[in-house]
Amino acid sequence: MGTRMKAALTTTIVFILLTYGLVALRQSKAETDLAKNLVGKWQGEVLLPGAGGRDGPYRTLVIKSVREQDGAWAVEALYGVTGKSLRQVEVAMEVISGEAIISFRTPANSPVKLTLIKEKHLVGSFRLAGAGRREYSMKLEKVE
Numbered sequence: 001m002g003t004r005m006k007a008a009l010t011t012t013i014v015f016i017l018l019t020y021g022l023v024a025l026r027q028s029k030a031e032t033d034l035a036k037n038l039v040g041k042w043q044g045e046v047l048l049p050g051a052g053g054r055d056g057p058y059r060t061l062v063i064k065s066v067r068e069q070d071g072a073w074a075v076e077a078l079y080g081v082t083g084k085s086l087r088q089v090e091v092a093m094e095v096i097s098g099e100a101i102i103s104f105r106t107p108a109n110s111p112v113k114l115t116l117i118k119e120k121h122l123v124g125s126f127r128l129a130g131a132g133r134r135e136y137s138m139k140l141e142k143v144e
Contacts, residue, residue: 034066038093039065040142041060041142043060044058045059047136048128059082059138060080073093073095075093075102076091089106102116105129112127122138124138
């Protein structure tokens with residue numbers, strides 16, 4: 001292999017490594033921003049028939065921390081009826097096409113799935129445990 005060919009090959013390899021590094025850095029920053037945007041207090045409502053049942057429609061989600069751990073997201077959060085005590089929930093998070101999607105089961109075992117929209121809104125669905133597959137709209141806004 002000639003000197004010119006070695007130089008061209010070296011330049012190509014360096015270019016590929018730099019490009020890969022920049023893409024990974026951008027992705028890491030975007031994921032860090034998503035995590036930072038999720039942490040805080042979220043309040044809003046579930047659009048249930050009859051003004052939300054015995055507890056009313058208003059809900060609170062407090063996301064205490066979001067971190068990447070062994071290639072997966074670890075989210076620490078509390079959830080409950082606004083104005084009442086909040087309980088810890090086990091949250092799963094995935095990032096698809098740059099959007100953060102969180103899902104969890106409420107203390108009453110109702111599944112919730114929410115997508116972060118424009119840093120200040122979590123929008124998605126809520127299903128009452130034991131009430132079939134009917135989904136209700138849920139919207140939360142970041143308040144702190």
